[in-house]
Amino acid sequence: MQGYAIVTRLPFEAELQAIGVLPECRRSGAGLALMEAVLAKAKGWSSERLLLEVRVGNLSAIRLYKRSGFGEDGVRKGYYPPLPSQAAAGREDALLMSQVL
Numbered sequence: 825m826q827g828y829a830i831v832t833r834l835p836f837e838a839e840l841q842a843i844g845v846l847p848e849c850r851r852s853g854a855g856l857a858l859m860e861a862v863l864a865k866a867k868g869w870s871s872e873r874l875l876l877e878v879r880v881g882n883l884s885a886i887r888l889y890k891r892s893g894f895g896e897d898g899v900r901k902g903y904y905p906p907l908p909s910q911a912a913a914g915r916e917d918a919l920l921m922s923q924v925l
């Protein structure tokens with residue numbers, strides 16, 4: 825196994841809860857392949873949109889999402905607690921993203 829993706833089916837939409845690739849397997853297209861599988865699954869459900877939220881500082885994930893067709897919908901201020909490695913920093917904003925399927 826190189827990675828995982830968790831996606832929730834909602835009445836009209838689907839929401840990506842998490843996506844991750846093992847550190848040693850990153851930057852070789854696994855993330856993009858996982859996202860393509862998520863999009864195919866949500867389209868199979870006839871979901872109208874795929875939604876997600878991501879830490880504004882998670883630039884590698886945001887690049888993957890933009891490359892996969894997601895657009896920015898807005899920002900939810902102070903949504904995430906600080907990462908353990910950045911405990912001195914305050915809470916982090918969430919970037920809301922989606923794409924029509």
Ligand SMILES: CC(C)(COP(=O)(O)OP(=O)(O)OC[C@H]1O[C@@H](n2cnc3c(N)ncnc32)[C@H](O)[C@@H]1OP(=O)(O)O)[C@@H](O)C(=O)NCCC(=O)NCCS
Pocket residue numbers: 841842843844845846849850851852853854855856857878882884885887888
């Ligand atoms: C976000 C994440 C899933 C991306 O996974 P990934 O497998 O590295 O994704 P990809 O390989 O498709 O793309 C990553 C980069 O590698 C590049 N890449 C892809 N295939 C490549 C190849 N064969 N050779 C060189 N570079 C390549 C992509 O262009 C991309 O570059 P960019 O970051 O400059 O845009 C991964 O970084 C991760 O697991 N992060 C930790 C968990 C996380 O934050 N998840 C999101 C929130 S839940």
